[in-house]
Amino acid sequence: MTERIIIAGSGGQGVMLLGKLLAEAGMRENRFVTWLPSYGAEVRGGTSHCMVIVSDEPIGSPYIEKADTLIVMNQPSLKKFRQRLTAKGLLIINSSLVSSKSLKNAKTLKRPFTDIAIKIGNIKVANTVALGAYLARRNIANLKTIEQVIVDRGSKAHKHLIRINQQALQEGVRLG
Amino acid sequence: MTKVFSRPKSLRDVSTHYCPGCGHGIVHKLIAEVVDELGIRELAIGVAPVGCAVVAYDYWDFDCSEAAHGRALAVATGIKRVRPQNIVFTYQGDGDLAAIGTAETLHAANRGENLTVIFINNAVYGMTGGQMAPTTLLGQKTATTPGGRQARLEGWPLKISEMLREFSGVKFIERTSLYAPQEIIKTKKAIKQALQNQIDHTGFSLVEILSPCPTYLGLSPVQALDWIRDVMQKEFPLGRIK
Amino acid sequence: MTGNEAMAEGAIQAGCTFYAGYPITPQNEIPAYMARRMPEAGGIFIQAESELAAINMVFGAAAAGVRALTSSSSPGISLKQEGISYLAGAELPAVIINVMRGGPGLGNIWPAQSDYFQATRGGGHGDYRSIVLAPASVQEAYELAGEAFDLADQYRMPVIILGDGMLGQMMEPILVQSSKFKVQRNKLRTANSQLRTKPWALTGCKGRKPHVIKSFFLKEGDLEKFNLVLQKKYNSIKQKVQRYEGLFLDKAQAVVVAYGTMSRIAKSAVSHLRKGGQRIGLLRPITLWPFPLAAFQRFKRSSRNVKFLVVEMSYGQMLEDVKLALDGRFPVEFLGRSGGGIPTEEEISKALRKLSHD
Numbered sequence: 001m002t003e004r005i006i007i008a009g010s011g012g013q014g015v016m017l018l019g020k021l022l023a024e025a026g027m028r029e030n031r032f033v034t035w036l037p038s039y040g041a042e043v044r045g046g047t048s049h050c051m052v053i054v055s056d057e058p059i060g061s062p063y064i065e066k067a068d069t070l071i072v073m074n075q076p077s078l079k080k081f082r083q084r085l086t087a088k089g090l091l092i093i094n095s096s097l098v099s100s101k102s103l104k105n106a107k108t109l110k111r112p113f114t115d116i117a118i119k120i121g122n123i124k125v126a127n128t129v130a131l132g133a134y135l136a137r138r139n140i141a142n143l144k145t146i147e148q149v150i151v152d153r154g155s156k157a158h159k160h161l162i163r164i165n166q167q168a169l170q171e172g173v174r175l176g
Numbered sequence: 177m178t179k180v181f182s183r184p185k186s187l188r189d190v191s192t193h194y195c196p197g198c199g200h201g202i203v204h205k206l207i208a209e210v211v212d213e214l215g216i217r218e219l220a221i222g223v224a225p226v227g228c229a230v231v232a233y234d235y236w237d238f239d240c241s242e243a244a245h246g247r248a249l250a251v252a253t254g255i256k257r258v259r260p261q262n263i264v265f266t267y268q269g270d271g272d273l274a275a276i277g278t279a280e281t282l283h284a285a286n287r288g289e290n291l292t293v294i295f296i297n298n299a300v301y302g303m304t305g306g307q308m309a310p311t312t313l314l315g316q317k318t319a320t321t322p323g324g325r326q327a328r329l330e331g332w333p334l335k336i337s338e339m340l341r342e343f344s345g346v347k348f349i350e351r352t353s354l355y356a357p358q359e360i361i362k363t364k365k366a367i368k369q370a371l372q373n374q375i376d377h378t379g380f381s382l383v384e385i386l387s388p389c390p391t392y393l394g395l396s397p398v399q400a401l402d403w404i405r406d407v408m409q410k411e412f413p414l415g416r417i418k
Numbered sequence: 419m420t421g422n423e424a425m426a427e428g429a430i431q432a433g434c435t436f437y438a439g440y441p442i443t444p445q446n447e448i449p450a451y452m453a454r455r456m457p458e459a460g461g462i463f464i465q466a467e468s469e470l471a472a473i474n475m476v477f478g479a480a481a482a483g484v485r486a487l488t489s490s491s492s493p494g495i496s497l498k499q500e501g502i503s504y505l506a507g508a509e510l511p512a513v514i515i516n517v518m519r520g521g522p523g524l525g526n527i528w529p530a531q532s533d534y535f536q537a538t539r540g541g542g543h544g545d546y547r548s549i550v551l552a553p554a555s556v557q558e559a560y561e562l563a564g565e566a567f568d569l570a571d572q573y574r575m576p577v578i579i580l581g582d583g584m585l586g587q588m589m590e591p592i593l594v595q596s597s598k599f600k601v602q603r604n605k606l607r608t609a610n611s612q613l614r615t616k617p618w619a620l621t622g623c624k625g626r627k628p629h630v631i632k633s634f635f636l637k638e639g640d641l642e643k644f645n646l647v648l649q650k651k652y653n654s655i656k657q658k659v660q661r662y663e664g665l666f667l668d669k670a671q672a673v674v675v676a677y678g679t680m681s682r683i684a685k686s687a688v689s690h691l692r693k694g695g696q697r698i699g700l701l702r703p704i705t706l707w708p709f710p711l712a713a714f715q716r717f718k719r720s721s722r723n724v725k726f727l728v729v730e731m732s733y734g735q736m737l738e739d740v741k742l743a744l745d746g747r748f749p750v751e752f753l754g755r756s757g758g759g760i761p762t763e764e765e766i767s768k769a770l771r772k773l774s775h776d
Contacts, residue, residue, distance in 0.1 A: 020589070023589060027591040032591075033589075033590065033591060034588055034589065034590050035588060035589040035590075036584065036587060036588040036589075037587055059590075059682075060682045060683060060685045060686030060689070060763070061679070061682050061683035061686055061763065062584065062588045062590075062679075062682070063584065063683070063760060065762055065763070065764070226524065230524070242523075242524060244493070244523075244524070245468075245493070246468065271441075275440075275467040275468060276440070276467055276468035276469075276470075278467060301441050303443075304441035304442060304443055304446050305441070305443075305446045305450070307441040307446065307449065307450070307465060308465055310467070319441075319446070319449075319450045319453070320441075320449050320450060320453040320463075320465045321453065322450075322453055322454050330465070
């Protein structure tokens, strides 16, 4: 099993964190993982993306030319990355912010991650909602592992953030 | 209808990459307005820094050159010495002018080069991710002073403008800021004077502008301006230094 | 952790107690990590005013007998060349990390392998060499960063770790505290215990004749004599320090030669084509200086014809060393992209297929 995931959104949407959660979960489940950010001089706005590979075999290049799954959190990212998905790949779209004409991909999941996040109380957990939806479709890592990663990464001062992320994850799974 | 205001000719009609609330956009515009008002667009040659404004030459519509990090005043010296009829200015951040470029800055000033320097002081290294700058305040947290700047380890905020005051070759230094419309107007006046000095062969002129970097101050754009007004200018007093 | 952080941590675990650096993308994680971690480990962190100042601070710390490190990326490494030449000339141990990016000039911030010449051919002035190590994974970056200090101390010379933006920025799981090098405690080792291993260091001449650290030999004949000492050292290193990784080299009809992250991409291409039955091997130099000639000596003129493909994120720098090593015995082709362009697995596969058809 080798899964190549590109996650793209605007700066501030937690795209990098989403990738790191996946990578760390994969690592805890004793898989080979790599995480590669797009790093740039621009700090806010524009597109930000990371590439995550989770595999049962040692990983060659961390750079993904064609992804198995593409998670798109904002409109410019769809335009920028739609060519980077394999023909049979899974396309996950944040329908709250992305309008998509019908795409040739067989598997497309359009869900309102940002709206759900706002509904449960914090727009910044849209990425976690997306994560839940993705895991419901592709069981790359156990939900329990992801939850543990969220708990371990959160600090005592931010217990409420841990809770809301757990909630976001569950909402996402429901949407998947 | 009479047109009373428009985009300066010297400012290209493009979007910039700067963060919301950044001071670069304002100062780029002021420079463009002044260049237009002085009628020097076809004489102007700008030297860009290495920093967030590394691509300033994409935003101005007159001749520009890059310079290696910190070397803008050496590059500008080269240009001005061979083409004294042009109006040559550098646009530099605190790292460019007062860290890696300190020697070039001091010596261009000491030689009394007939140049104009626009010094953007935002107390942090923006482009590379928020590291300490020479002008970072004591106690200020940055990527390389995670516990806050300590005088014992990192020294004090560097007052390069005050240092340059002593140089006979330096003819004009003013520190201004952008935290309110009146301050922006003062900044424009200072920029205009600094460029006029070059036209009049008065000598080395520098404008230090206290500018907001909301992203690495961890503040909203408005809070960043307030921080300059309430905190930064206490360390870097505004006004005419020379 | 990221490759950048892994190298920083590897250095700390090897007893590095002095770091001086300056911000430049894509290695900013190193000074940021060191700003936090060095004081924890009882060492010194300084953000210098420039890369030039930083290498000279390292010169000072090294002269005082301490394990010292600086890091930068291509344009900043160019600034350090004078300092590196001085380190070599004064026979001071130090480690320099270069997280390569596209050039020349300000270039861009994407990965490249365009500083191979600069690292292995000197870069600075004079007849000197630096040991150059090229990690290809975050784990290896962590380990080599530590070993670099051992090599630097053993041979009293600069050691360069040549990474690139991709290696620096990517994250992979690593095993810390591997058995490959000793784990130091998180305390500053007492000045005496560190310096005891460096009898030539500047520590104040109490109870001994004064030491002088210099690279200046004005008297006639002295500099030549000194250079012969350096050459003897370098020849010894060439015998003893070569390192490489060879995969599927037995019976290979074609061999890809690549280092660093380029070798990972090449490995993917090679594995893929091997599944289709092609006999392709991979040769990955780990020391770029001394270049692993031993790896190429196994390919003798009498053996079957083997074709070599060198793949770099450059326009042909390691290529020259490969050609020298093969000495005309076998054909060498080249695939390279630079300025931030990265040869893809597809491009490599295509080049290999073409190679086997020609």
